[in-house]
Amino acid sequence: VDFSQNELSSGGLTHVLEVCRHCPKLRILKLYKNQIDDGGAEGLAELCKLIPGIEEIHLSHNHFTERGVEVLVTAAEASRPAHLSPLWLRLEHNDVNNPETVFNDLQSRLSVCMRVNEVRCTVRVCCMKRKVHLPFFNLQRETRRGPPGANPGFRPLPGANPGFR
Structure with missing residues (x-):
């Protein structure tokens, strides 16, 4: 299922997830380049529980923070399930501050891999036998850089408070 590049918000995501709940054989869900934030994390977490065999979820270029990533x-x-290939979970280019610290915390508690070995870790295989791959997770937006004007080219979303990033 591919709903990427559709300006979906977390509210719109609920409708997509309602459809996905009726697809027990769903393997790939693409939601990259939307406007989904931490408000969508709980629904996506529930989908992971409902369809544990899903193979790929693409959420790059959205607005998840450390909180949504954690959930x-x-x-x-x-x-x-441990016997399945790892979930390929793309969360790069979101609004995660200090991604290395966040990943290290996750790795200390959970079976996750950042796919540091690009030859031996693939979409379907983890050389470290982890349950979740977070490829390119260290590549995040720098969203909080100071007062407006400090980040040339930054434009807040319509209706957003330009002082909050």
């Missing part, structure tokens, strides 16, 4: 990765890892 989603924790649920995905807990519901993933």
Whole structure:
């Protein structure tokens, strides 16, 4: 299922997830380049529990923070059967501050891999036998850089408070 590049918000995501709940054989869900934030993390976490065999979820270029990542990765890892290939969970280019610290915390508690070995870790295989792959997770937006004007080219979303990033 591919709903990428559709300006979906977390509210719109609920409708997509309602459809996905009726697809027990769903393997790939693409939601990259939307406007989904932490408000969508719980629904996606529930989907991981409902469809533990899902193979790929693409959520790059959205607006998840550390909080949403924690909810989603924790649920995905807990519901993933050990005998399946790892979940390929794309969360790069979101609004995660200090991604290395966030990943290290997740890795200390959960079965996750950042796919540091690009030859031996693939979409379907983890050389470390982890349950969740977070490829390119260290590549995040720098969203909080100071006062407006400090980040040339930054434009807040319509209706957004330009002082909050």
